[in-house]
Amino acid sequence: MRSLTHYCGTFRAAGVAAAAALLLAACAPGGNSEDGPVPSKPASTGIGSEPVTLKLLVTSGVDVPFYTALGELFRAKYSNVTVKVESQDYATLTTTIARTLAGNNVPDLVRVPQLGNLTKDHLLISLDPYAQAYGWNEWPQSQFASTRVGPDGRERGTGSLYAAGAGFGLTGVYYNKALTRRIGMTRPPATVAEFEQLLSNAKDAGLQPIMINGKDGGSVYPLQNLVMSYAGDVQAVQDWNYTKPGASIDTAATVKAATTLQRWGQAGYLPADVNDIDQTRAPAEFVKGNGVFFPSGNWQAPGLDKTGSDQFGFFLFPPGVAGGPSYAMTAAANLGIPARSPNADVAAAFLDFVQTDQQARQETVTLGGLVPAGPADAPAPTAPEGSAVAATVSAFQELLKSNGLVGFMADATASIHVNSLIPQTQLLLAGKTTPEAFAAKVQSDYERDLGR
Amino acid sequence: MIAASRPRGDAVPSVRRRSWSALLWVAPAFGMYGVFVLFPMLQSVQYSFYDWDGIGPATPAGLDNWKAIFTQPELLRSVVNAFVLVVFYTVLPVGLGLVAASFIRELKPGAFSTTARVVLFVPQVLPLVAAGIAWTWMYSSNGLVNQVLRAVGLDQYTRAWLGDFTFALPAVGVIGVWVMLGFCTVLLLAGIGKIDPALYEAARLDGAGRVSEFFAVTLPGLRRELVVCTTFTTIAALASFDVVQIATQGGPGYQTMVPGVQIYRLTFLQQHVGQASALAVFLAVVVLLVIWPIQRLGREK
Numbered sequence: 001m002r003s004l005t006h007y008c009g010t011f012r013a014a015g016v017a018a019a020a021a022l023l024l025a026a027c028a029p030g031g032n033s034e035d036g037p038v039p040s041k042p043a044s045t046g047i048g049s050e051p052v053t054l055k056l057l058v059t060s061g062v063d064v065p066f067y068t069a070l071g072e073l074f075r076a077k078y079s080n081v082t083v084k085v086e087s088q089d090y091a092t093l094t095t096t097i098a099r100t101l102a103g104n105n106v107p108d109l110v111r112v113p114q115l116g117n118l119t120k121d122h123l124l125i126s127l128d129p130y131a132q133a134y135g136w137n138e139w140p141q142s143q144f145a146s147t148r149v150g151p152d153g154r155e156r157g158t159g160s161l162y163a164a165g166a167g168f169g170l171t172g173v174y175y176n177k178a179l180t181r182r183i184g185m186t187r188p189p190a191t192v193a194e195f196e197q198l199l200s201n202a203k204d205a206g207l208q209p210i211m212i213n214g215k216d217g218g219s220v221y222p223l224q225n226l227v228m229s230y231a232g233d234v235q236a237v238q239d240w241n242y243t244k245p246g247a248s249i250d251t252a253a254t255v256k257a258a259t260t261l262q263r264w265g266q267a268g269y270l271p272a273d274v275n276d277i278d279q280t281r282a283p284a285e286f287v288k289g290n291g292v293f294f295p296s297g298n299w300q301a302p303g304l305d306k307t308g309s310d311q312f313g314f315f316l317f318p319p320g321v322a323g324g325p326s327y328a329m330t331a332a333a334n335l336g337i338p339a340r341s342p343n344a345d346v347a348a349a350f351l352d353f354v355q356t357d358q359q360a361r362q363e364t365v366t367l368g369g370l371v372p373a374g375p376a377d378a379p380a381p382t383a384p385e386g387s388a389v390a391a392t393v394s395a396f397q398e399l400l401k402s403n404g405l406v407g408f409m410a411d412a413t414a415s416i417h418v419n420s421l422i423p424q425t426q427l428l429l430a431g432k433t434t435p436e437a438f439a440a441k442v443q444s445d446y447e448r449d450l451g452r
Numbered sequence: 453m454i455a456a457s458r459p460r461g462d463a464v465p466s467v468r469r470r471s472w473s474a475l476l477w478v479a480p481a482f483g484m485y486g487v488f489v490l491f492p493m494l495q496s497v498q499y500s501f502y503d504w505d506g507i508g509p510a511t512p513a514g515l516d517n518w519k520a521i522f523t524q525p526e527l528l529r530s531v532v533n534a535f536v537l538v539v540f541y542t543v544l545p546v547g548l549g550l551v552a553a554s555f556i557r558e559l560k561p562g563a564f565s566t567t568a569r570v571v572l573f574v575p576q577v578l579p580l581v582a583a584g585i586a587w588t589w590m591y592s593s594n595g596l597v598n599q600v601l602r603a604v605g606l607d608q609y610t611r612a613w614l615g616d617f618t619f620a621l622p623a624v625g626v627i628g629v630w631v632m633l634g635f636c637t638v639l640l641l642a643g644i645g646k647i648d649p650a651l652y653e654a655a656r657l658d659g660a661g662r663v664s665e666f667f668a669v670t671l672p673g674l675r676r677e678l679v680v681c682t683t684f685t686t687i688a689a690l691a692s693f694d695v696v697q698i699a700t701q702g703g704p705g706y707q708t709m710v711p712g713v714q715i716y717r718l719t720f721l722q723q724h725v726g727q728a729s730a731l732a733v734f735l736a737v738v739v740l741l742v743i744w745p746i747q748r749l750g751r752e753k
Contacts, residue, residue, distance in 0.1 A: 029504055095721060120505075121505065121507040121508040214615070214704075216701070273592075274615070275616075415721050418717060422703065423706050448524075
């Protein structure tokens with residue numbers, strides 16, 4: 001059996017460097033370009049009566065008890081299905097998911113941190129048949145936009161659906177109720193300028209105006225919020241996130257937002273050691289009272305409520321002009337069905353269940369700290385009055401109706417967050433780059449990532 | 453078999469026979485080496501000429517991946533940072549290690565000498581990830597380093613060391629000094645132990661002081677150990693990954709980015725296996741170019 005690869009191996013072992021060039025053309029690495037998608041079985045909403053073990057691969061941490069609870073609820077309804085939850089930490093899952101799904105021991109549902117090349121390499125199945133069968137197409141569609149992928153395998157927001165989730169993340173600004181009373185805040189700020197005045201009041205009162213984690217990207221949130229508030233419109237950012245051809249973030253709104261954030265840094269509104277604070281330390285400092293405001297996401301709400309209810313409030317980032325639209329960044333805790341999963345129908349049933357079952361939706365808030373979306377007429381889950389969780393849930397409902405939910409710029413490409421947004425924001429806050437250079441650099445890195 | 457049937461005394465075939473049987477003995481090891489070391493290495497070289505995400509089909513990329521190393525400022529910058537780390541991982545530990553070893557040699561064997569060795573060597577036992585986490589705490593705004601500075605009244609020098617644009621890279625470097633110093637000291641101590649005591653005695657009789665004794669006896673006697681120390685620590689510096697990934701993730705800005713972290717991100721996060729391979733091969737060549745003269749120095753008489 002002297003195959004082509006056999007010859008390649010022999011030559012390489014001999015270390016004939018000169019011959020390498022010839023060989024390279026002969027045996028290119030990777031799969032066959034003619035590999036089409038796995039032929040899909042007809043989608044069915046039935047889950048049969050045979051015993052099935054549904055394997056979930058999620059991120060470690062709060063996701064494990066959350067999905068375990070959802071699994072038990074699902075089993076209560078379909079007694080032949082056992083849900084088995086496995087986990088990997090987020091960073092590990094991000095780096096190993098492609099290999100896991102290309103292997104032989106695939107989960108039936110996987111938490112998808114980023115779609116990346118997963119659809120192009122045919123590792124996930126399209127959920128379109130299930131969306132049709134379960135009637136997801138009748139629900140508010142903005143909740144599915146970020147996991148649609150176009151036929152080129154890259155542009156998002158359009159095309160086939162590849163993932164759906166139980167709940168959504170949502171960003172905004174937490175505030176310490178006791179401290180905001182001291183600086184005379186009676187209601188959430190109506191404009192960015194009003195917010196900036198509050199920051200100034202806090203500084204004058206000897207308080208730390210904002211607590212934020214600049215080390216691992218927390219300062220990118222207010223930046224994106226400022227961009228959207230100044231633009232008063234999110235189409236440009238949304239197009240950019242979805243890598244629509246010709247999209248650019250190098251805009252006047254971005255420059256203005258970067259200018260404002262830099263000014264906040266220089267005025268001492270951000271912690272002096274902002275670039276050394278990570279996502280574990282920032283909420284801990286905020287809970288201790290170090291920081292009047294804490295721009296972050298709803299995943300922090302259950303943790304903040306644990307320190308005592310009615311201590312922390314949450315408002316959406318203020319608009320640029322009074323009465324203007326509010327926007328928030330959102331991302332679903334997306335689950336996808338691997339192409340090699342033998343239990344796609346059951347997995348799809350589980351996905352439908354977590355989005356529609358009232359008890360499951362309640363667990364999503366209580367255990368997952370996320371807000372469920374689902375059908376427009378689904379009742380919102382409840383949360384204790386005055387809690388940070390309750391504030392995030394109502395903010396989400398409001399935005400779902402006003403189409404104010406936008407994806408994270410951090411998710412536009414696989415590396416834009418760690419390689420561009422984080423370091424460039426750090427340079428910006430340290431005064432080592434200008435707002436104009438910041439906007440241009442993020443855009444040029446983005447184009448390089450996309451090979452434009 | 454043909455060789456075996458020839459009459460004895462035929463020198464040439466007997467040599468050939470011996471070399472053939474030697475090959476047979478070497479074959480298993482060479483096979484493993486070929487499959488697990490040479491093959492992947494050459495595969496990396498091959499990948500570096502492709503645009504490949506690690507799963508799907510690859511497309512030939514010509515020299516694009518290689519050009520990027522020299523045209524993308526972040527990639528080249530990371531290589532420069534790695535050379536700055538050589539100062540901390542190699543120059544300081546080997547220098548301080550020599551001094552420490554010379555002093556410990558003069559100590560009488562006993563509790564103090566043993567303690568000194570253990571204290572210096574402990575960092576070498578810890579996993580680098582643990583070291584990175586521990587030092588991150590020490591360097592934080594309210595960490596040990598700043599507490600000490602405040603205690604002695606140097607408040608104006610306190611800062612978040614790993615978040616500071618000027619001091620982040622040296623701060624990472626100091627972690628390297630801490631880790632590498634023990635290794636160098638222990639190795640050099642062992643080397644000193646092998647030096648003939650008569651040489652020291654002769655030097656003393658000739659009226660040599662401590663310093664000239666060090667340069668005339670200790671230093672030349674440690675040539676081989678010094679080469680091992682320098683080689684090992686230089687590779688550790690140029691190929692560093694763990695400490696940076698844990699302590700700073702390359703930040704603030706691009707201040708502490710090193711090729712190891714870039715390669716990791718390119719491969720696993722960006723799925724640019726081709727670009728990652730090009731940078732990895734480039735790094736390997738750079739390491740070889742740096743190590744080669746050091747090795748030559750060690751062999752000279």
